[in-house]
Amino acid sequence: MNDFNYYTPTRYVFGRGVEAQTGELTRWMGVDRVLLVYGMGSVVRSGLLNRVKASLDAVGIEYLDLGGVLPNPTDDRVYEGIEMCRRENLTGLVAVGGGSAIDTAKAIACGVPYEGDFWDFYAGKKIVEEALPVGVVLTIPAAGSEGSGNSVITKLDGLHKISLRTESALRPKFAVMNPELTFTLPPYQTASGIADMMAHIFERYFTNTPETEVTDRVAEGVLKAIITEAPRVMAEPENYDARANIMWCGTLAHNGICGTGRQEDWVSHFMEHELSAVYGVTHGAGLAVMTPAWMTFMATHNPSKGAQFARRVMDVVNDDDTQAALEGIARLRAFYASLGLPITLAQLGIETPDFDLLVHKLHENKGEVIGGYYRLTAVETRQIYELALFQ
Amino acid sequence: MNDFNYYTPTRYVFGRGVEAQTGELTRWMGVDRVLLVYGMGSVVRSGLLNRVKASLDAVGIEYLDLGGVLPNPTDDRVYEGIEMCRRENLTGLVAVGGGSAIDTAKAIACGVPYEGDFWDFYAGKKIVEEALPVGVVLTIPAAGSEGSGNSVITKLDGLHKISLRTESALRPKFAVMNPELTFTLPPYQTASGIADMMAHIFERYFTNTPETEVTDRVAEGVLKAIITEAPRVMAEPENYDARANIMWCGTLAHNGICGTGRQEDWVSHFMEHELSAVYGVTHGAGLAVMTPAWMTFMATHNPSKGAQFARRVMDVVNDDDTQAALEGIARLRAFYASLGLPITLAQLGIETPDFDLLVHKLHENKGEVIGGYYRLTAVETRQIYELALFQ
Numbered sequence: 150m151n152d153f154n155y156y157t158p159t160r161y162v163f164g165r166g167v168e169a170q171t172g173e174l175t176r177w178m179g180v181d182r183v184l185l186v187y188g189m190g191s192v193v194r195s196g197l198l199n200r201v202k203a204s205l206d207a208v209g210i211e212y213l214d215l216g217g218v219l220p221n222p223t224d225d226r227v228y229e230g231i232e233m234c235r236r237e238n239l240t241g242l243v244a245v246g247g248g249s250a251i252d253t254a255k256a257i258a259c260g261v262p263y264e265g266d267f268w269d270f271y272a273g274k275k276i277v278e279e280a281l282p283v284g285v286v287l288t289i290p291a292a293g294s295e296g297s298g299n300s301v302i303t304k305l306d307g308l309h310k311i312s313l314r315t316e317s318a319l320r321p322k323f324a325v326m327n328p329e330l331t332f333t334l335p336p337y338q339t340a341s342g343i344a345d346m347m348a349h350i351f352e353r354y355f356t357n358t359p360e361t362e363v364t365d366r367v368a369e370g371v372l373k374a375i376i377t378e379a380p381r382v383m384a385e386p387e388n389y390d391a392r393a394n395i396m397w398c399g400t401l402a403h404n405g406i407c408g409t410g411r412q413e414d415w416v417s418h419f420m421e422h423e424l425s426a427v428y429g430v431t432h433g434a435g436l437a438v439m440t441p442a443w444m445t446f447m448a449t450h451n452p453s454k455g456a457q458f459a460r461r462v463m464d465v466v467n468d469d470d471t472q473a474a475l476e477g478i479a480r481l482r483a484f485y486a487s488l489g490l491p492i493t494l495a496q497l498g499i500e501t502p503d504f505d506l507l508v509h510k511l512h513e514n515k516g517e518v519i520g521g522y523y524r525l526t527a528v529e530t531r532q533i534y535e536l537a538l539f540q
Numbered sequence: 541m542n543d544f545n546y547y548t549p550t551r552y553v554f555g556r557g558v559e560a561q562t563g564e565l566t567r568w569m570g571v572d573r574v575l576l577v578y579g580m581g582s583v584v585r586s587g588l589l590n591r592v593k594a595s596l597d598a599v600g601i602e603y604l605d606l607g608g609v610l611p612n613p614t615d616d617r618v619y620e621g622i623e624m625c626r627r628e629n630l631t632g633l634v635a636v637g638g639g640s641a642i643d644t645a646k647a648i649a650c651g652v653p654y655e656g657d658f659w660d661f662y663a664g665k666k667i668v669e670e671a672l673p674v675g676v677v678l679t680i681p682a683a684g685s686e687g688s689g690n691s692v693i694t695k696l697d698g699l700h701k702i703s704l705r706t707e708s709a710l711r712p713k714f715a716v717m718n719p720e721l722t723f724t725l726p727p728y729q730t731a732s733g734i735a736d737m738m739a740h741i742f743e744r745y746f747t748n749t750p751e752t753e754v755t756d757r758v759a760e761g762v763l764k765a766i767i768t769e770a771p772r773v774m775a776e777p778e779n780y781d782a783r784a785n786i787m788w789c790g791t792l793a794h795n796g797i798c799g800t801g802r803q804e805d806w807v808s809h810f811m812e813h814e815l816s817a818v819y820g821v822t823h824g825a826g827l828a829v830m831t832p833a834w835m836t837f838m839a840t841h842n843p844s845k846g847a848q849f850a851r852r853v854m855d856v857v858n859d860d861d862t863q864a865a866l867e868g869i870a871r872l873r874a875f876y877a878s879l880g881l882p883i884t885l886a887q888l889g890i891e892t893p894d895f896d897l898l899v900h901k902l903h904e905n906k907g908e909v910i911g912g913y914y915r916l917t918a919v920e921t922r923q924i925y926e927l928a929l930f931q
Contacts, residue, residue, distance in 0.1 A: 150780075150781050150784040150785065150788075151555070152554060152555025152556065152558070153552075153554050153555065154551070154552065154553050154554070155551075155552040155554065156549075156550075156551040156552065157548060157549075158547075158548075158549035159547075160545070160546075160547040161544075161545065161546040161547065162545050163543060163544050163545070163546065163800070163801070164542070164543025164544065165543065167543070359781070360781030360782075360784070360785065361785075362765045362768055362769055362785050363761075363762060363765035363766075363769070363785045363788050363789050363792065364788075365765075366761030366762065366764050366765040367758055367761045367762065367765075367792070368761075369761060370754075370757030370758045370759075370760060370761035371754060371757065371758065373757050374753045374754035374756075374757040374758075375754075377753055378753055378754070389541075390541050390750070390751030391751075393541040393751070393801070394541065394751065394752075394753050394754045397541075397754050397755075397800065397801070398754050401754065401758070401797075406792075406797065409554075409788065410554070410784070410788070
């Protein structure tokens with residue numbers, strides 16, 4: 150087991166109607182003027198935004214709106230938000246939505262007190278040392294950003310989709326989590342979120358660090374729970390308990406508890422980020438294609454962890470590691486397909502992928518050799534993109 | 541799934557040599573004069589206390605010593621510590637040791653800023669609203685107090701051993717966790733710690749709250765990891781990785797992650813606390829006796845969760861819930877015995893238990909009817925104590 154620091158000072162408030170506590174929680178995080186960051190119209194149409202505003206009004210917190218943040222959020226809205234916070238003297242942020250709203254709020258949060266360009270943090274030129282406090286009202290279980298110190302933003306100039314990772318500087322101070330808010334998520338978005346949270350676990354699970362039994366068991370447990378609950382939320386979108394389990398799984402998948410004490414990987418995410426940046430696909434759907442493709446490559450190059458996943462999570466019985474891993478991947482793909490997710494690039498709507506462009510951008514953004522579980526050059530990452538063509 | 545709040549703002553710093561960071565972490569928690577609370581001679585003899593002091597000296601933090609805290613810590617040392625903090629204007633505490641040192645530090649921490657008797661918090665007369673910050677250098681993985689908001693203190697007058705539970709007021713600000721510090725733990729203490737952490741999971745696992753799949757799976761995963769790693773630490777006390785897994789299991793067992801979204805039980809703990817208070821037995825060893833006895837009663841009164849434990853964790857194959865649960869308990873007792881733990885009251889050294897006294901004190905301290913998973917009066921708790929006579 151590797152040495153680790155684990156510090157997750159996010160206050161999770163989970164249950165029915167908890168969005169009514171947003172105002173008092175915002176006060177608890179020590180601010181009285183906030184930027185409200187949100188995305189698509191559903192937050193407005195459902196009346197949620199008004200309920201959140203009423204909760205802020207009730208305790209006398211002032212706010213300005215930054216709405217209309219799009220999926221795969223872009224740097225232009227971040228600059229706009231930084232400008233608003235500075236001009237209006239806003240000292241905190243409340244994101245209402247999913248990963249896009251939260252990640253935008255985090256980028257603004259570290260950008261405001263920084264004299265240079267906030268992109269320096271994403272480009273790896275600077276470490277985040279200071280940030281405005283961020284609170285979250287979560288509506289989409291997927292990105293796990295409500296509990297993570299991470300943020301993913303796309304730079305419009307060159308379509309660079311880059312993730313920033315901090316130990317704790319960008320962890321939200323609070324996350325209000327009401328599973329009822331997810332009842333109206335469209336099936337495709339629900340399913341994509343499930344693939345996203347599973348991928349967050351896989352990126353931590355596939356490691357060569359030996360002797361991480363407890364972290365493995367926790368990760369396998371959360372994966373098992375997702376696989377049990379996912380068909381239920383698809384069949385009964387208004388089943389509170391199934392939605393609640395999936396929502397909490399999404400947090401545990403990415404708040405670090407599934408990754409303590411070991412090297413992580415993240416290549417599937419990096420490869421999907423290029424798909425999202427170039428083709429604008431839904432992140433989780435892209436992961437449902439890329440993760441099994443990456444795992445298929447690993448089944449012949451480093452099969453041990455894939456075999457363990459197959460046996461412990463997918464109930465595969467096979468003594469041969471490569472064969473067990475491949476059977477586990479087949480079951481994982483069948484599971485994704487059962488949720489209505491694409492499992493090939495063609496099903497994702499990318500009939501003739503530009504492999505040259507994807508591989509070029511991938512290594513331009515992430516370096517010549519990438520990956521923790523297996524070191525990959527452009528030769529191998531191209532093979533993995535090609536494996537994503539087939540079931 | 542029940543509504544829940546989950547807030548664990550403890551900074552875990554885990555790995556070799558991390559006790560050298562105690563000074564800077566103490567500064568990070570915002571204090572410069574602390575009370576150092578520690579227990580048995582081993583902390584002194586091993587040189588650990590001197591290394592911690594050197595780390596505090598290096599950053600200019602002043603400290604006074606409160607040493608010699610005993611297992612099953614008592615209120616007299618708490619009063620002494622409160623007096624020292626007030627007199628010497630100490631504004632924080634660093635506990636070096638296991639649950640006894642940490643729980644004493646927590647009791648002092650909430651007692652100092654409170655005008656009344658600190659015991660009011662333990663007696664349930666007052667809620668902790670304010671406490672001095674507490675840091676931990678952990679040497680015994682067992683109590684889980686390094687990550688919990690709880691503390692257990694015995695009142696010498698009447699030998700009342702009472703647990704205080706807070707959501708976050710008494711959670712340590714940091715926990716320094718070096719598995720090497722546990723290499724020299726005697727086998728009996730190592731094994732007792734393992735029974736203690738397993739019991740912390742059982743108290744949360746045995747619930748009637750439906751639909752807690754993800755919490756169940758996480759709890760089962762940590763139990764599986766403990767059962768895998770425990771024989772290794774017994775056979776190879778200086779195996780770093782086995783010790784590291786057990787140490788982290790002890791934290792996860794009690795920091796709340798195994799209990800989100802459901803009612804808990806805690807009767808086994810309450811019943812053991814009376815054994816400790818009256819007979820002075822080691823807490824974890826007492827739990828190795830009481831937990832299976834409690835589970836045996838439940839196998840015929842409310843077998844569902846015991847059967848799930850038996851099947852998912854102990855690999856029992858049996859379609860009948862009661863039979864499955866009983867087989868799981870038999871395997872659990874065999875596991876405890878394999879670690880050298882007692883599994884009957886006689887083996888614990890209590891040949892002729894005073895059932896009247898135990899049952900009387902239990903219900904005097906905890907109420908006429910106790911338990912979350914199954915409501916128990918003095919008639920039933922007596923039966924459970926009697927079940928602890930037999931294998």
